[in-house]
Amino acid sequence: MKNYLIVETRDLLETRDTEWTGVLTCKLARNKAEATVFLTENGVLAARAAYDATMLRQCLKKGVRVFADSFALEERGIALCDLAKGVEVADIGLVTDRMIKGATVLWR
Amino acid sequence: MTTTLTFALMDAPFEASRTATVLRLIDDAIDKGCNINVFAYEGAVYLPFALQAPHANAVHGRDIDEEDHPLPREWIAALMEKAKRWDVAFDWVNCGLCVDERGASEAIEGVRRGSPADFWTMATSSENTLVVGTN
Numbered sequence: 001m002k003n004y005l006i007v008e009t010r011d012l013l014e015t016r017d018t019e020w021t022g023v024l025t026c027k028l029a030r031n032k033a034e035a036t037v038f039l040t041e042n043g044v045l046a047a048r049a050a051y052d053a054t055m056l057r058q059c060l061k062k063g064v065r066v067f068a069d070s071f072a073l074e075e076r077g078i079a080l081c082d083l084a085k086g087v088e089v090a091d092i093g094l095v096t097d098r099m100i101k102g103a104t105v106l107w108r
Numbered sequence: 109m110t111t112t113l114t115f116a117l118m119d120a121p122f123e124a125s126r127t128a129t130v131l132r133l134i135d136d137a138i139d140k141g142c143n144i145n146v147f148a149y150e151g152a153v154y155l156p157f158a159l160q161a162p163h164a165n166a167v168h169g170r171d172i173d174e175e176d177h178p179l180p181r182e183w184i185a186a187l188m189e190k191a192k193r194w195d196v197a198f199d200w201v202n203c204g205l206c207v208d209e210r211g212a213s214e215a216i217e218g219v220r221r222g223s224p225a226d227f228w229t230m231a232t233s234s235e236n237t238l239v240v241g242t243n
Binding site: 095 | 111113125126129132133136137140142235236238239240241243
């Protein structure tokens with residue numbers, strides 16, 4: 001199975017183009033690819049439950065795993081208890097591990 | 109077999125979080141024993157620019173030592189040193205045309221001049237490649 005990791009660095013409210021990240025990821029999942037989203041930098045703002053990000057809800061509903069960068073969360077003062085249900089926490093090593101395993105990594 | 113990873117960067121220093129994020133990623137890859145290739149394109153050729161200098165911060169009343177201004181050239185030199193300690197390869201190529209355009213020829217030791225053809229060579233000889241473009 002082809003493995004994709006989409007790294008989203010932008011705040012979903014500031015950049016409408018981030019919706020495409022969700023569309024792409026869901027389509028990949030629908031086509032039997034293993035697709036994962038890694039939120040980092042301002043991308044982690046969307047990981048908060050209070051944000052209620054449509055893109056994330058769609059991804060999680062399709063069974064896509066969504067990770068938030070622990071470093072970026074800490075930088076922005078986002079506590080783990082504030083994260084949306086279904087969002088997992090990982091460090092930047094997740095990206096390295098996926099690269100080593102041959103995943104296609106797309107940086108947004 | 110040692111895994112080789114290639115990274116292409118485009119952002120100039122002091123502009124975007126991407127610089128720190130990608131250098132964190134490279135640091136982690138060295139920890140995992142990977143050989144590293146970096147192709148710096150456009151503004152990224154200034155990342156290892158040797159003349160970057162720290163400064164004080166008069167607004168916050170901090171002298172040069174207290175300010176401890178972070179410099180990408182020092183981060184890159186530290187990664188190169190770490191790669192040596194881990195006995196993994198670390199090849200940083202600055203795009204020559206981008207260097208000439210910007211007058212950025214004074215790079216730290218260990219940086220070599222190249223062309224996009226080097227990126228092709230790096231990518232085709234690596235297990236994986238990540239392009240981090242400007243947004």
